[in-house]
Amino acid sequence: MEAPQIDQDTELGALSYGESILRILTNDQINEDIAAVTAGIGAVNTRFGIINSLYYDPRRKRLRAKQAGRGGTGTVMRHKGLRAVVVNSSLPRIGANNPVDPMGVKEAGGKLKRVISQMDPKQLRLSLWGTPVLVEYMDRYHLLPVQNYQYGQHPDSSKVFADVFLERYFEKRMPDGCYLGCNLACAKGAEKVRLSRGPMAGKDVGIDGPEYENIAAVTGMGIFDPQFVMEYNWYCDNYGLDTISMGVTASFLMECYQRGFLTEREVGYPLQWGDADTAFRLLHETALGKGFGRVCGQGVKRAKEWVAKQCSIRIAKPIETVMAELNKFAMEVKGLEFSMYIPKESLAQQGGYGFSLKGPQHDEAWLIFIDQIHNELPTFEMKAQALKWFPLVRTWFNAVGLCKLP
Template structure:
């Protein structure tokens, strides 16, 4: 129900750009399975019948790379966009982007997994989009001033080399370093976001994966990347599914996979998570949406909403790795209860209420989706700003747009509604700017320079913002400030909101998180953190919890937190230049230069 964008690393985007494309739009549906081949050398595009090629990513990416490369050396000049067989049946599927790793002689993949694009991909009968570009050089994008690019690049590379090992250690551990940190601050999703920590988190934290990763070569997902955080595990022997017994390379797993298919489902078996990660990737399944959807189903099973008769004999108990894997395989086969789970939480809420008689309020409270998208893997109960970051995002609860949880909950940098609103204006726009320009966000704020200690606004990492101003000027020749970059994003961001409005969803009623992401839904949840919640009632809400039942305390806490969220929404809408119903005002669309007749007519209908 949103205008969605999903980004992924790898070579596909750059090769497509260097081949002469600013964007690729695919209209209509093929009558048979096809491959789209874009030859960046000859400028020729062909659509070819593909009756024999595989669908699953780890197979079709290699087949098409070998098919269109002229020789082994040329394989690095090929990138394939694909999905997997689950995308024929499940809505929660994305697109995988390949690149050839010449040192390991393996096809590697990065995922643009969110938002259901894989389902659309297969509905059009596409098996793969292949782009070939072999004239790579330092000036492939025709930069206006290479000296500025070198200036920014040298500073970025030096800081990564100097500080990565002592900060996040992305080059050796990658995003799994977050598991330990999230658990320490009670932010790791456990059992469908009921809890924020678990003693077994140590089984899946960064050091474990560091010991498994293959460190024999560079792990950048683009030429010369110093961050090099795209790790891989070699020769993993599969124990289930259609490829049982085969030894495969598994990309990642990333933190979001560990949180989604791991802790959020009560699963802390690293080999099971690795197997699920491989199959989710090759089947085209989004590991975040899959993890949350399975966790939601597991909680419904615990409450008796589901039973073995409804699930086809599957016992959906917390930590049941065998069942979690079987659900992924069923999604790929298009059969069983896996197809129900594969439609995502919003669909399951409707099915469970209408067909099984479940309480819609409970389902809405525990179903961690907003605008049809499952939430990424951070516990937001104690961060109002992050609740807004998720729910006020036009595309739904994806952290790449606004990750404010540490700013507010840990560093206490957003004490007022106005401060939160300013952060929910700036950070979504700056993060959107990266996606618009095909840039990785990690060198911006996963490495912190020395100058940040004295920066006026350290969360923005101003020295690194300057890097991106240099990069933009170096490529385009246009001198820019951060305000110029934000304006570029603001135009797109508001246009996305208007596209949602046109589809019938871009108003206030769609900007609310489920209560599970705001506070405790059940007595068990409240009592697991009773001291924290009692303190919040007393100090924040001004209610003395002494002598109150847990149920009464939950009711009062919910009233307080929902009222507080309403005030946040008001403040954010005001800062963004939207009316009280979340619609960009006429003044805003005019200022941004997007006041075309269709937009003016639409916002006028909504009182702007």
């Protein structure tokens, strides 16, 4: 159908546009039977647009949004002229997929629930903390990608540990989760967070997240401010930007500035580590396709080529010479930005990043934890075997549409 026209501010946002569409289609009675997939203006203006899946959460009494699509799925969607996909279903929520063995499913679910409720409190405590708990682990083991992966930890990291988000932002009175009945319920969210920056400053919003990757991407820019993390999370979601690629590209450009490959003349303003106002300016310019944001929106691979060209003219050196230097800290493989782990001391994670089909993303081979933190893969052979079985298991979960965490 023809996409309905809504006011311009609402049109720009993946979240705001999706909510408006669902309100129109349900006569303002959004419920659990209807859901939408949308991509915002950031997906139009960058190569790393993601998709938002919006669904009604009866416990929070609002729409929630989960993001997916590293590698530019949202960008492809918008460039094909697709604004939203809406699904309306009258199927019952329990048994809707008509299982062959309902009792077997029930027994397996009960067993899984027992294992998780016994083990999670002794392990990562994802039910309580969500994935932000990983920030503390990664900082302790020098794996946090601080300042474009230059440092694995930072004295200010504790400002963005999980307890800060739990105390200041997360809703603690209800078990959370992407859907009713998830055994692990690690998907945290916050209500009525007031935005202090950007075009929506002053507005109170519900925020889904942050996840570890959102927080770590912010530390990549040298920022350790939990309010910045929340707002970065929300703006990236609303624009339809991949928080990892946005953060890694901004961090790469900051390191270019630090090392003199970029100057204020090319950027239009200083691009310093830890400068929250500048980081937000770059985020909004990137999403809206304005100013220096047009370079950032190309992602690390193409931004690197642009920087090399400008710099080689300015310093009168061959472009290959400049590119050789940029390649030392341009965190991309196959055109995709690295996800949020420093892999230099984990051969298994290096392999996981290198072999992944879409590029250096952790979902296929997230081996950093068992290799470097738990040291369960001490030999070369064990790492090689893990690189075979781990992606098979994880990809199976993706293929059948199940979450791989619980």
